[in-house]
Amino acid sequence: MNRRKLLSFVGLGALLASTGAAWAAISRSRNPYYQGPASDHFDGLVFSDGRPIGKGLIDVLRWQTGKREREAFPLAYEAPPQDEPPPRFDGVRIVHLGHASFLYQAAGLNLIVDPVYSQRASPFSFIGPRRVNAPGIAFAALPPIDAVLITHNHYDHLDIETLARLNARDRPRMIMPLGNDSIVRARIPDARTEAHDWHERLTLSDQVALTLAPSYHWSARGAFDRRMALWCSYLIEAPGAKIFHVGDTGYHDGSLYERIGREQGPFDLAVLPIGAYEPRWFMSDNHMNPGEAVKVMLALRARQALGHHWGTFQLTDEGVERPPEALKAALAAAGLPEERFRPMRPGLSWSA
Template sequence: MSSASTSNALYAAAISSSQLTKAIPEEAKELRHHQKNGKGFLNPWKSWNEQSAFKIISTVIYRRFSGKANTPDTKPPTVPVHKPTFLRSRNTQDLRATWLGHACYYVEFPGGLRVLFDPVFTHRCSPFSFLGPARYTEAPCQIEDIPTIDIVIISHSHYDHLSHPTIMKIKNCHPNAHFFVPLNNKAWFVDCGIHNVTELDWWDAKDLILSKSTEATILKAKEAGNDPETISATIGCLPCQHMSARSPFNKAHTLWASWSVESGGRKLWFGGDTGYRAVPELPDTEDDYSPELNLPHCPAFAQIGALRGPFDLGLIPIGAYSPRFIMSPMHANPYDSVNIFLDTKCRRALGMHWGTWVLTDEDVLEPPRILREALRKKGIDEVGVFDVIDIGESKEYASP
C-alpha cells in the first residue's frame, strides 16, 4: 500500500477540548507570554535574555574574523546514518521512536497512532535552496518512504524546524495528516493550501479521534453499543524558552512551544527547541553552574513535570549551544538538557537537535560526549536513561 493510501485509511474524525486544560499554573491564566499590543509573544521569565538579531549576527561575525570561533570539522565519519525501518502494522504494543535527524522524530504509539515531529528533509535549513547551512549527514529517508503519518507537530517557525518543501511533500503524500502548531502559525499553513490544522496556546490541549469510519458511522456504532475502530490521543501545547522568525521582520510574531502526546496508554514530551538559562560571557574555564553565579532557570519545565508528567519518553534538544553567552537563552547544552529531563519528570529520554547542520560553534560530536558527563554528574546511568541514537535508528520502550 502506498504512503498516501495508507494515510487515507484514517483521518481526524473529531477534535475537542481536553480535560488536561484544567491542569495549568495559576499565572498561566494571565497570558504573560502575550505581547501587550497583541502582536506577538515573549518569554516571561528571568531566565530569558533578549538579544537583537544585530547583536547576535555581529558577535558571530566578530568571533569568526577574530579567530575566537571554532570551525566544526564535518568530514566523515560523524553521526552514522541508517535507512530507517517503519512498522507496517498499527497493532503495536510498544512505544517506538525513530530519529530522522536534527529535531525530527517519527513516533509509533501502542494502538496505532503515528506522529511526525518537526520534519525538515531539505538539504539546507534556509529560505534558499542555494544558501544557508547544508547537511553534513544525509537525510535517512524521504517523506515518500514513511508509510503512515496521522499527526504532524511543529514546535516553531525557524527553518530548521519548519520547511515549506517538506510540508508540501507531506500534503501530497499524506493529505489527511493533521497538523498541530503553536498560536498564530495556522495562517502560514492555510496559505500553503493546508486546512487540517489546529493551533494552540501554551497549556491548551485537544482530544483527537482517528477513525476508519465517517463521523456519522462512529455515532451510529456508539448508539448501537458497538465500538468503532478508532485511535484516540490527547495533544498538549506546552511552554518552552525560545523565539520565532522566518524573516528579519516577523520576530516573535508566532508562538513557539513544546508538546505532549498521550495515546495507547503512553505519554511523550517533545521539547522542540529551547533554552534553560541565560548565561553571561565567562572565561572558558569557569563553570556556569557554579553556586556563585546562581543563574535563574526557566520554571516552566518543573511546572510541566508537576502538572502534566510523568512522561514515558522525552525528546530533548542537546545541541547548538556554543558560544554560551549568545546561544544559552535559546538553546540548551547537555547540562541544561539533563535538568530539563529531571524537571519534566521524563522516565527516559532521547537526544535531538544535533548531528545534521552546523548551526553553532561546538564540535559536531561534542553533544553526546558532554551529555554523558552531565548524566554522570547527576548520578544518572549513562546508558538506558537519556540516550543518543544514530540517525535512522529506532528505540522501543515496552509498557512498564
C-alpha cells in the first residue's frame, strides 16, 4: 500500500475513532446536542437546509481510497507578517487569522469568528490536516475578545482548545447555532455559551448587531451525529458596514443567496469561502468553488468580497494556489476587477 493510501486509511480510522463519544451520547438520547420543537428546518432529530441529505460515509471511503488527483500542500506556505491589532477600533477592521478564522473589530467591540489556533484541524493532536502557516495574529497579541461567533461544529471551525484558551483569558460571550453550545459546555463547563436559531437577531452593543442566517451546509463531529447541530452564516451590522459572513456553504442553485441579497442586501462586504472544493462530485454539495463564490457575491449585491477557507489546512484535493488562481479567472470571466474580491491570507486586513 502506498503512503498516500496508508494516510487515507489512518485518517479514516481517526474519523471513526472520534465518533465514540457521540455514539455513547446517542445511545442515551436520539440527538445528543439539541432537544427542541420541530420547525421547517428541524424534524425533531436532525436539521436540514431544505436539500436532500447528500454524501455519506460510503462516499468518504470512495473518495479517500479510490483513484485521486491530489496536489499536496507544501510543508510551509509563507504568509504576510502577523498583524498587530489595536486594543479597540472605532470603525470596522477585519483581520484574517487563517483558514476560516477572523478577528472583527467593530465600533469598539472585538469579535472573533471560528477561531482555530491549534496546529491541526482534527479531534487529535497527532493526525489530521496540519496548518502550513502561523495564525495572522499571535494569540498573545489578540485584543480582549468580547464575543466568539461559531458558524458550525466541524473541527476546522469549532476548535475546543482555542475556545478554552479564550474562555480562560477573556470569558467572552460565545454565540453559536442550536446544539453547538452542548458541545462546547461538555469541555468548557463555565463557558458563556448561547445558542440561537436561524433568523434570530442579537444586539451586541448599541451600535453592533448580528443575525444568524441559513447556509447550504451540514454538521458533524463524528460519523453518527450528522446534522444534529445547526450551522449558520452571520449578517453583521455596524456603523458604516453591513457584512455577510459565510463560514462554509455549497452553492446549490444559488436561490438562497438571491433571496438574502434581495431581502437584506445590498452589503458593503461579503466574506466567503473559496477553497476545499475538489473533487466536485464529492464537495459540490457543501463547498462552493471560486466561480460559484463570485456568483454569491453578485447575488448578495455585495460591494466587495473577501475569500477565505484556503491556504492554511489542506482538507481536499486542490493545491494551495488553486483557489486564488481560479478566483482570478472567474472574476475575469465575469468582467470584474480583481480588487472586487480579494483572496485573503493570514495577517491581511480590511477596514471601513
